[in-house]
Amino acid sequence: xxxxxxxxxxxxxxxxxxxxxxxxxxxxxxxxxxxxxxxxxxxxxxxxxxxxxxxxxxxxxxxxxxxxxxxxxxxxxxxxxxxxxxxxxxxxxxxxxxxxxxxxxxxxxxxxxxxxxxxxxxxxxxxxxxxxxxxxxxxxxxxxxxxxxxxxxxxxxxxxxxxxxxxxxxxxxxxxxxxxx
Amino acid sequence: xxxxxxxxxxxxxxxxxxxxxxxxxxxxxxxxxxxxxxxxxxxxxxxxxxxxxxxxxxxxxxxxxxxxxxxxxxxxxxx
Numbered sequence: 001x002x003x004x005x006x007x008x009x010x011x012x013x014x015x016x017x018x019x020x021x022x023x024x025x026x027x028x029x030x031x032x033x034x035x036x037x038x039x040x041x042x043x044x045x046x047x048x049x050x051x052x053x054x055x056x057x058x059x060x061x062x063x064x065x066x067x068x069x070x071x072x073x074x075x076x077x078x079x080x081x082x083x084x085x086x087x088x089x090x091x092x093x094x095x096x097x098x099x100x101x102x103x104x105x106x107x108x109x110x111x112x113x114x115x116x117x118x119x120x121x122x123x124x125x126x127x128x129x130x131x132x133x134x135x136x137x138x139x140x141x142x143x144x145x146x147x148x149x150x151x152x153x154x155x156x157x158x159x160x161x162x163x164x165x166x167x168x169x170x171x172x173x174x175x176x177x178x179x180x181x
Numbered sequence: 182x183x184x185x186x187x188x189x190x191x192x193x194x195x196x197x198x199x200x201x202x203x204x205x206x207x208x209x210x211x212x213x214x215x216x217x218x219x220x221x222x223x224x225x226x227x228x229x230x231x232x233x234x235x236x237x238x239x240x241x242x243x244x245x246x247x248x249x250x251x252x253x254x255x256x257x258x259x260x
Binding site (some may be wrong): 026028032033037040041046049050053054055057058061065086108114116117118120121124135136139140141167170171 | 186194196199200203205207212215220
């Protein structure tokens with residue numbers, strides 16, 4: 001996500017109604033793709049990610065009074081997007097999040113059957129949303145813990161703890177199903 | 182869980198839920214949907230109502246805490 005110019009950000013924060021509307025549209029067009037991509041990494045469903053991108057910018061629109069232009073738009077938008085995605089994870093039923101058939105990656109281990117991959121994916125969906133979102137970003141998407149921490153509004157140590165707890169719970173769940181990771 | 186187990190579990194997880202392709206883009210322009218959303222709802226929350234509601238809630242809680250002091254630790258626990 002690239003930040004806009006300071007003039008644009010100031011117009012968004014405290015410009016006249018006309019200047020604000022124009023700045024908002026510009027920021028939307030500049031950042032919608034990055035916000036969409038970030039949300040897609042969390043919810044893993046294109047249609048849901050599109051809806052949540054609009055929801056995120058709706059929250060941005062309403063929260064403009066809290067925006068600090070000196071801190072940039074990117075991180076602020078990402079935190080709001082993460083919160084919107086987390087809210088969705090908390091309300092969505094797990095079975096609605098998984099695609100009908102989990103696709104195998106190109107470099108999939110042939111020893112790991114599609115059935116085991118499906119069970120792992122299902123077990124992962126059962127984790128608490130705040131653990132799942134940390135593990136999704138830090139483990140599956142392999143993003144730096146610092147970026148994940150900033151998006152979630154927590155410390156790097158808290159991210160590591162959540163990832164550790166997520167993996168431990170996932171491992172326990174899989175073992176109960178007779179799968180030894 | 183040792184480091185080897187953790188790495189193995191991470192690899193399995195990435196195979197079960199592959200990472201999203203880099204820099205994906207939405208399948209459509211989302212600006213029209215954004216405009217519909219902006220038109221559908223008022224832009225600002227009714228602040229006066231919430232200010233009144235918050236004050237009433239706070240006063241109620243304070244009165245309850247004064248009448249039943251034993252409830253204070255319970256409130257603090259759930260904060």
